[in-house]
Amino acid sequence: MEKFSIGMIGLGTMGSNLMLNMADHNHSVIGYDKDPLKVKTLKAIPNYTNIDATVDISEFVSKIQKPAKIILLVPSGPIVDFVIKDLVPFLQKGDIIIDGGNSFYKDTDRRFNELKEIGIHFMGMGVSGGEEGARTGPSIMPSGDPEAYDQVKAILNDVAAKYKDLPCSRYMGNASAGHYVKMVHNGIEYGMMQLIAETYDLLKNGLGLGNDEISDIFTKWNKGKLSGFLIESAAYVLLQMDQTNGGHLIDFIKDVARSKGTGKWTSQDAMDLQVPVPTIDMAVIARDLSAYSNSRDKISSYNKKASIKDHDLEIKDVESALLSAFALTYIQGLHLIRVASRAYNYNTEMKDVVNNWREGCIIRSGLLENFEQVYMTDGFDGMILSDEEIYKLVAKHMPMLKKVVLFALQNDFGSSAFASSATYFNMMSTKLSPMNLIQGLRDLFGAHTFERTDQEGTFHHIWK
Ligand code: 6PG
Secondary structure, eight states: OOOBSEEEEOOSHHHHHHHHHHHHTTOOEEEEOSOHHHHHHHHTOTTOTTEEEESOHHHHHHTBOSSOEEEEOSOSSHHHHHHHHHHGGGOOTTOEEEEOSOOOHHHHHHHHHHHHHTTOEEEEEEEESHHHHHHHOOEEEEOSOHHHHHHHHHHHHHHSOEETTEESOOOOOSTTHHHHHHHHHHHHHHHHHHHHHHHHHIIIIISOOOHHHHHHHHHHHTTTTTOBHHHHHHHHHHHOBOTTTSSBGGGGSOSOOOOOSHHHHHHHHHHHTTOOOHHHHHHHHHHHHHTOHHHHHHHHTTOOOOOOOOOOOOHHHHHHHHHHHHHHHHHHHHHHHHHHHHHTTOOOOHHHHHHHTSSSSTTOBTTHHHHHHHHHHSOOOSOGGGSHHHHHHHHTTHHHHHHHHHHHHHTTOOOHHHHHHHHHHHHHTOSSOTHHHHHHHHHHHHOOOEEOSSSSSEEOOOOO
């Protein structure tokens, strides 16, 4: 019997959809899951002769061509380790395990090293686009040993989303680079979603618009520079009607945002690497803060909100503000990836990161064109806001971002991601910051020394 080109562990919707996507591209694929129902469901899909599934892990591995290529699409965390433990006794040197979940990059590095010791390749691979993306073409962020990547490259290219006919599945670099890039992708996703939520708040409670009107505005913006998956999706979510009560579903969804951790990891790692990502930080904080719903209820009862003050805020101002804040969120994330690539020896090509995000992923948007141009055309290799074109792109919209932030503060809105984006831009484009006083104070109370503007070296002053 002819063997299967690749194996898939985890036959949830993501795993099964990716299998069908592979099969559509003429790759034969066998699935494995401990759950017999999932195996049965997959086997029952009609008209697919090049897929199969089993609950028997030994049969599963024996039916895959050597060297075996096996993708894991299981929940991140300890389950990945359990699956690897079950799988390894059936593998041979040179086989390849590819983790397609949202695993923490340090776990990926540990797994990479442990498996390398026994001659097995381990690849960390970010996959974005949700269940629909897996079926029709996700954005794929693979990493690991180049020789392992070379063996799966063709399959990944076939199933990935395409941008200008090129697959959004470029190699992200060594070891855990793919999971790192996916983690930051999700951090950016948190920032952009928070900005969209704040926009909805300002349009609804500031300008008094209804859900249908806001949905129409998002739909209109989706045809312009703000076009992208998240804006399009927000327009869609706002229109949905509630089956139980009638009226818009959005008005019945509790205002408490949950999370699975990737945004928090982005902020934590950015702090470790000393890369400022304040819009992403605020997005994580805003979700955490939303959980205090009882306290918010109580505290808000002390606070008699005045009606909206006279203003000249227009919808087009909010559109501009959102554009600049989206750009600043990408800028922060790209800065983090660039620094991480050096710190962790990933060798990540920034142009490939942006290319992978052009289609298939959650944060795809027309704005990325500007970043792609800088990385592709100019071969730019600096902090992305220091590129003059990128600076100009943001600066052009700054007056409207400031206007939105002022409106928000004056009228008691918690538009924290807009405010953080604006202050990030101000601080990053200020030649002289007040940090000289911090250094003076540190030296005064702790003899921590300081550098001078007029001489090289470090200095300590006898202050008293
Ligand atoms: C994607 C998404 C996906 C998932 C997030 C949700 O790129 O397809 O990012 O990975 O929806 O993990 O994360 P939170 O539950 O933390 O919002």
